[in-house]
Amino acid sequence: MERIVVVGAGHMGSVIAGGLVDGVPRAEVVVVEPSAERRPALDGRVEVTATYEPGPDDLLVLAIPPQAFDSFADGLPPGACARATVVSVMAGVRLETLASALGTDRVLRAMPNLASRVGQSMTVLCPGDQVPAGGVDRAKGALSVIGEVLAVQDESLLDAATAVAGSGPALVAYLAQSFADFSRAAGFAPADALLLTSQVLRGTADVLSEPGATPESLYRQASTPNGTTAAGIATLREHRVGESVRAALEATTERARELAG
Ligand SMILES: NC(=O)c1ccc[n+]([C@@H]2O[C@H](COP(=O)([O-])OP(=O)(O)OC[C@H]3O[C@@H](n4cnc5c(N)ncnc54)[C@H](OP(=O)(O)O)[C@@H]3O)[C@@H](O)[C@H]2O)c1
Incomplete structure (x- = not known):
């Protein structure tokens, strides 16, 4: 055995x-x-x-x-x-x-x-x-x-893995907090705001696991011109959210590298 x-x-x-x-x-x-x-x-x-x-x-x-x-x-x-x-x-x-x-x-x-x-x-x-x-x-x-x-x-990939996979749940939770806070402010009960947020994360992860799916194909598919999602994505771009997330992952990777000496 x-x-x-x-x-x-x-x-x-x-x-x-x-x-x-x-x-x-x-x-x-x-x-x-x-x-x-x-x-x-x-x-x-x-x-x-x-x-x-x-x-x-x-x-x-x-x-x-x-x-x-x-x-x-x-x-x-x-x-x-x-x-x-x-x-x-x-x-x-x-x-x-x-x-x-x-x-x-x-x-x-x-x-x-x-x-x-x-x-x-x-x-x-x-x-x-x-x-x-x-x-x-x-x-x-x-x-x-x-x-x-x-x-x-x-082995050097483990520093980036520490950022994306190790710290990933915490970084995603930080972003998810904005979804939950917004839902509460819009009038949902706290438990319902959390349900909306967690189910959106779960559903998105499942859709991304479908054969051939990529993050870009998913958000493009959901963005009809002048539609609601397109307005949201344009605002994320305007606020350079992609660059901010990349900087956060770079800082996390760098810290993992420093700690490993
Ligand atoms: N938690 C996570 O999500 C996570 C994610 C990625 C990696 N890790 C890694 O996983 C490791 C454990 O993390 P953790 O969150 O489980 O920490 P933890 O809850 O503090 O558990 C560490 C355990 O190891 C015991 N321990 C300390 N020295 C020992 C020894 N010489 N022999 C046997 N047991 C000993 C501790 O006992 P005492 O309390 O009595 O000292 C404690 O029960 C860490 O190296 C961390 O980097 C954790």
């Missing part, structure tokens, strides 16, 4: 562990969580331990804060990760750092997002050069329990 060990039972680790229990019943799922208060929440569904006890051929998922990584790695017995495949979801910890601190080349980096808690993460995964195809498939399989997984070969 495949063993998957999730280190850290915070927001992300708990969601991944819970998803694995429901979505990969053939796997033995173990959670490593030193905090005694957090352990009971997972007890019963998975085996929870305070420290990592290496097993043969583990898939190790690191869901601890980046600032906890050095002490985690320092606390491992020598060679603990030598036979493991390690997937890190830690923001900004590079493959090289993972490999040298853990003493293995079988390392992968992943950037999930907060929609993982509803099984709708957009996770970008980057394997190190030494990870065999089977290791990439195992990591993809494990992360697919929290949503869609896209594997890339170029």
